[in-house]
Amino acid sequence: MIEIIDMNKKYRTRDGRAVRVLCIDAPGEPQRCVVSVDETGWIAHYTRDGKHCMDGEMHPYDLIEVKEQLHLWCNVLRREPFVGEFYSDKSCAKTMNGPRHEPEIIEFVEVVK
Secondary structure: HHHHHHHOOOOOEEEOEEEEEEEEEEOOOOOOEEEEEEEOEEEEEOOOOOOOOOOOOOOOEEEEEEEEEEEEEEEEEOOOOOOEEEEOOOOHHHOOOOOOOOOEEEEEEEEOO
């Protein structure tokens, strides 16, 4: 749940569309924000807490804050002793142990706050 839309944060719609917040102080009751939705540039009005419907009902166009994610890949060689290293690039994780070894590649995703 978004408290109040912030111009310095990134958002998307509940159904996954990219958005760009244009203003957060549009006139009207209740005060609204104006958003450009996806590459079509469709302009939509939202409540200050990111709701598309003024009655507060959940809607696919409601805004959701996009949290930055950190992706790491670990190449795991199943041998004794256990060996595994983390890489920020999947292709590096696949090739860092040479052509003789076929590591299992595991992706880790962490939400950065």
